[in-house]
Amino acid sequence: APSERVSEAAWVLRSLLLVRAPHLLKDRRHHGLQQPRCGVGAELTEWLLSLSSTVHSRSQAASMWQALLEEGAIYHVTGEQPFRDKYLFYRFLTDASAVPGVTPSAPSQCERRDADERLTPILAFLQQRAPDAMLRMILRRPSHERTIEDQELIYEELLHLKALSHLSNSVKRELASIIKFESHANEGTTLFQQGTEGKSWYIILKGSVNVAIHGKGVVNTLHEGDDFGKLALVNDAPRAATIILREDNCHFLRVDKGDFNRIMRDVEANTVRLKEHGQDVLVLEKISSNAHSHSHYKYTVMSGTPQKMLEHLLETRLDGRRGSAGAEMANLPLRRCDIATTDLFLDDFLFTHIVFMPYPHLTQELLRHYRMDSQSNSQDQEFVVACKRRVIHFVHRWVMTIKSPVFNNTASNQFLQTLQEEVAKDVEVYGVALRDEATLMLSVAEALERYERDCSTAGISKWKLPTSGRPISLFGVPATEDSVHTHRAMRAIDDSKGQPGMCSEVSSQSHNPLMCSSVIFRVYCADHTYCTLRFSLQTTSDIIKRSAADKLGLRQENMLLVELKSSGEVLPLREKEVCPPTGLSLNGRLFISNKDHLDALMPLPEQEGPTEGTINQLEMYSTRELAYHITMRDWDLFGAIHEYEFLYQVFGRDHFGEVMCNLDVFLRRFNEIQYWVVSEICLTNTLSKRAQLLRKFIKLAAYCREQQNLNAFFAIVIGLSNVAISRLTQTWERLSSRFRKMYTEFEILIDPSKNHRSYRMYVAKLQPPILPFTPLLMKDMTFTHEGNRTSLDGLINFEKMHMLAQTLRTIRYCRSRPLGLEVPQVPKNETEIREYVRNLQVVDNQRRLLALSQRLEPKRP
Numbered sequence: 132a133p134s135e136r137v138s139e140a141a142w143v144l145r146s147l148l149l150v151r152a153p154h155l156l157k158d159r160r161h162h163g164l165q166q167p168r169c170g171v172g173a174e175l176t177e178w179l180l181s182l183s184s185t186v187h188s189r190s191q192a193a194s195m196w197q198a199l200l201e202e203g204a205i206y207h208v209t210g211e212q213p214f215r216d217k218y219l220f221y222r223f224l225t226d227a228s229a230v231p232g233v234t235p236s237a238p239s240q241c242e243r244r245d246a247d248e249r250l251t252p253i254l255a256f257l258q259q260r261a262p263d264a265m266l267r268m269i270l271r272r273p274s275h276e277r278t279i280e281d282q283e284l285i286y287e288e289l290l291h292l293k294a295l296s297h298l299s300n301s302v303k304r305e306l307a308s309i310i311k312f313e314s315h316a317n318e319g320t321t322l323f324q325q326g327t328e329g330k331s332w333y334i335i336l337k338g339s340v341n342v343a344i345h346g347k348g349v350v351n352t353l354h355e356g357d358d359f360g361k362l363a364l365v366n367d368a369p370r371a372a373t374i375i376l377r378e379d380n381c382h383f384l385r386v387d388k389g390d391f392n393r394i395m396r397d398v399e400a401n402t403v404r405l406k407e408h409g410q411d412v413l414v415l416e417k418i419s420s421n422a423h424s425h426s427h428y429k430y431t432v433m434s435g436t437p438q439k440m441l442e443h444l445l446e447t448r449l450d451g452r453r454g455s456a457g458a459e460m461a462n463l464p465l466r467r468c469d470i471a472t473t474d475l476f477l478d479d480f481l482f483t484h485i486v487f488m489p490y491p492h493l494t495q496e497l498l499r500h501y502r503m504d505s506q507s508n509s510q511d512q513e514f515v516v517a518c519k520r521r522v523i524h525f526v527h528r529w530v531m532t533i534k535s536p537v538f539n540n541t542a543s544n545q546f547l548q549t550l551q552e553e554v555a556k557d558v559e560v561y562g563v564a565l566r567d568e569a570t571l572m573l574s575v576a577e578a579l580e581r582y583e584r585d586c587s588t589a590g591i592s593k594w595k596l597p598t599s600g601r602p603i604s605l606f607g608v609p610a611t612e613d614s615v616h617t618h619r620a621m622r623a624i625d626d627s628k629g630q631p632g633m634c635s636e637v638s639s640q641s642h643n644p645l646m647c648s649s650v651i652f653r654v655y656c657a658d659h660t661y662c663t664l665r666f667s668l669q670t671t672s673d674i675i676k677r678s679a680a681d682k683l684g685l686r687q688e689n690m691l692l693v694e695l696k697s698s699g700e701v702l703p704l705r706e707k708e709v710c711p712p713t714g715l716s717l718n719g720r721l722f723i724s725n726k727d728h729l730d731a732l733m734p735l736p737e738q739e740g741p742t743e744g745t746i747n748q749l750e751m752y753s754t755r756e757l758a759y760h761i762t763m764r765d766w767d768l769f770g771a772i773h774e775y776e777f778l779y780q781v782f783g784r785d786h787f788g789e790v791m792c793n794l795d796v797f798l799r800r801f802n803e804i805q806y807w808v809v810s811e812i813c814l815t816n817t818l819s820k821r822a823q824l825l826r827k828f829i830k831l832a833a834y835c836r837e838q839q840n841l842n843a844f845f846a847i848v849i850g851l852s853n854v855a856i857s858r859l860t861q862t863w864e865r866l867s868s869r870f871r872k873m874y875t876e877f878e879i880l881i882d883p884s885k886n887h888r889s890y891r892m893y894v895a896k897l898q899p900p901i902l903p904f905t906p907l908l909m910k911d912m913t914f915t916h917e918g919n920r921t922s923l924d925g926l927i928n929f930e931k932m933h934m935l936a937q938t939l940r941t942i943r944y945c946r947s948r949p950l951g952l953e954v955p956q957v958p959k960n961e962t963e964i965r966e967y968v969r970n971l972q973v974v975d976n977q978r979r980l981l982a983l984s985q986r987l988e989p990k991r992p
């Protein structure tokens with residue numbers, strides 16, 4: 132029904148018409164039908180123009196009639212037309228029930244006077260309404276009927292809209308020819324439903340709407356000037372929310388998908404912020420279209436709440452439609468160039484969720500999405516099934532990418548079991564709609580079973596740290612069998628055809644047993660008495676401390692567990708540090724001591740390291756064979772590291788409470804090789820032999836570089852550049868120019884200036900398999916971690932997560948092809964060399980190394 136003011140205006144105009152120009156309202160024929168009491172648009176316009184000098188133009192008069200028509204106080208006889216200054220028929224609402232042949236009764240004297248008196252204010256009122264009414268009238272016209280003047284009017288209007296303020300004027304001009312008007316009369320009307328296809332983008336001209344999400348209810352309210360419905364169009368994703376009118380009589384501008392894609396898609400706002408309950412929950416940024424032309428996702432996540440990011444991920448990056456299983460990026464080889472061009476949101480999320488969304492939270496949210504049927508009253512089966520499919524696809528990708536940590540965590544392990552059961556039940560309800568997903572779940576179940584089987588076979592063995600502190604068996608089996616086992620792991624890589632998904636499988640295969648096994652080590656007192664402890668790898672410092680104090684009969688108070696380095700340096704351990712034994716420095720040992728007596732701690736004699744070198748052995752080994760075995764060994768150790776261990780390390784040993792022994796061992800390996808080089812040279816007394824050994828190490832570095840074992844290459848060259856070695860002038864003088872040139876070349880490659888530019892350029896050209904210079908990867912991640920906050924104004928800084936994931940992807944890339952080293956042709960002391968490279972004995976005390984060096988070649992006066 133028309134508003135009071137509009138009804139009043141209509142009454143005044145009709146009364147005056149009946150008095151002054153009664154012939155304008157009469158019965159007329161329209162398409163053969165008798166239409167009672169109609170006026171003609173053009174005549175009504177003319178009459179209103181003549182009624183008062185305040186009405187200045189025909190178009191203004193027509194707009195004033197349109198203001199009446201909009202609220203239904205007058206209407207086109209067949210309801211098809213807005214008001215037009217044309218030969219079209221209109222009727223007053225008051226005459227709706229008029230019958231042909233009956234003339235209306237003329238207004239009384241009193242009514243006449245009343246109408247005359249009210250004329251001026253109602254004209255003013257209609258004139259005020261007219262421009263908007265006119266605009267709406269134009270906006271209702273199909274675009275091909277819009278005249279240049281119409282478009283100009285709309286354009287003027289668009290200039291004032293906040294939702295378009297970021298767009299150029301030429302884009303606004305284009306919009307002016309196609310943008311449409313849409314209005315809805317009743318509060319509670321649903322404009323569109325979550326999960327449906329996006330067809331238009333909307334701007335609110337008048338009124339307000341609620342944004343509702345299944346399982347959450349109303350999360351946001353949008354008002355005049357706000358826009359919505361862009362996400363689905365830009366990302367080709369289903370609607371992320373349902374939009375419901377919050378009041379009667381809401382007006383919108385609407386741009387339909389085809390027009391949107393043509394005009395807007397590439398000139399979108401750079402940043403989109405989604406709010407829930409007044410707080411930002413997701414910030415998206417446009418990806419520049421040239422640089423990422425391969426990706427059809429136009430927005431990338433900058434920050435968000437974990438919950439909302441997951442929601443957005445499920446809705447935009449995982450296909451809920453049938454038959455989409457497996458059609459995901461998982462199956463594409465991830466080459467270095469792809470990393471720059473594909474959408475990595477899912478990959479980033481999987482790699483880093485432990486930082487911002489621990490397993491219990493993630494799995495709880497996944498279940499909530501999976502159980503959409505029980506949480507929302509939406510009976511739309513297609514929507515419900517799509518939610519279920521997405522969760523299953525997510526879980527499949529998650530498990531296949533991350534593996535062991537997912538299986539190993541109690542919350543996620545339990546979740547996988549629950550989900551399996553629910554999927555089994557749902558398959559009965561939804562039948563064929565979930566068939567592909569049931570298959571995916573089956574492969575998840577198989578992976579879980581395989582993992583558990585592996586664990587139980589490996590669980591019996593333990594990981595022993597011999598008195599020297601070095602782990603003798605990495606894979607939980609005795610050293611001799613170790614090689615067999617790892618060899619098997621290598622085969623697994625061979626079979627994988629170099630697919631990226633497989634490398635994580637390999638790493639987790641060798642990784643699994645570790646997670647289950649225990650570690651045996653010693654804790655010493657100041658007087659060098661000790662106890663031997665056996666703990667699971669997950670054990671923290673405080674537990675070790677308590678147990679050691681107990682065994683050694685020490686009082687618990689004021690006791691500290693510390694690492695005592697061979698140099699005598701004392702490093703107290705934080706209480707929550709996980710598995711300190713594997714994190715020790717090369718010849719470091721665990722000591723327990725009273726807080727106040729730390730200064731009195733003296734290293735054990737064995738911490739000094741060997742007093743004699745192994746030159747006699749080394750002379751017998753061919754350098755090529757030595758390099759071969761070093762790289763084989765390093766590759767095994769590198770393959771055993773889970774990418775997550777890098778995160779554990781970067782965020783601190785006490786942050787996640789997770790084991791990172793494999794990374795410990797690999798980083799330790801770097802130091803081991805480095806100090807082995809220094810120690811061996813410093814322990815070789817004869818000058819000629821020393822020079823010979825120096826040449827051997829230079830050759831060894833060359834072979835390692837050739838085998839793309841850049842970790843060992845760096846370790847050797849950094850070892851050679853240690854002052855204890857570089858100061859041995861007499862030794863270096865004995866090098867031929869060929870060797871000197873080689874070494875200079877190496878020095879250039881390890882030059883750290885410009886953030887290791889020469890190395891980065893070198894490694895960028897290599898194809899996997901690569902053993903990267905791992906301390907630099909650690910440094911990059913630490914730099915990212917320390918330079919960027921994890922959370923910004925309560926939202927997770929996802930850019931940081933992306934940067935961390937980039938490094939993790941590099942690691943995955945390096946391992947994405949099997950190590951196909953050529954076996955040395957006539958292996959001589961194969962077993963012996965293999966054992967040798969596993970048990971390098973080193974001096975890691977720089978002061979002692981310098982002293983040895985000085986004794987060999989005293990400083991010339």
Ligand code: CMP
Pocket residue numbers: 329342350351358359360361362363364369370371372373405406407412
């Ligand atoms: P689209 O997914 O196309 O359809 C629903 C729209 O609701 C969505 O685009 C956003 O424009 C808008 N919206 C506003 N707030 C939110 C929110 N918190 N979550 C999701 N969508 C929102």
